[in-house]
Amino acid sequence: MFTYQTSGTCSQKISFEVDENNKLHNVTFLGGCRGNTQGVARLAEGKDIDEVEELLCGVQCRNNTSCPDQLSKAIAAYKKSISN
Helix, strand or coil, X not given: CEEEECCCCCEXXXXXXXXXXXXXXXXXXXXXXXXXXXXXXXXXXXXXXXXXXXXXCCCCCECCECHHHHHHHXXXXXXXXXXX
16 A cells, blocks of 8 residues: 655545556545545546546646645655655
């Protein structure tokens, strides 16, 4: 399970798993607007991490970011962590 500390959003953390085929699973947000974060998590379930990262990057709400944008940043941080 990878956990990412968010910045600039109502949610504080995002956790998820990535399988051997680079598919996202068990995406959860701590905090944030429950309906929106559950919707984003369900839509991301089983999707390729590169596809989700590209699709959600730059989605803005307040503070020039959003929970979807933070998920894209979390995926980027995950990819960086496994490339080291």
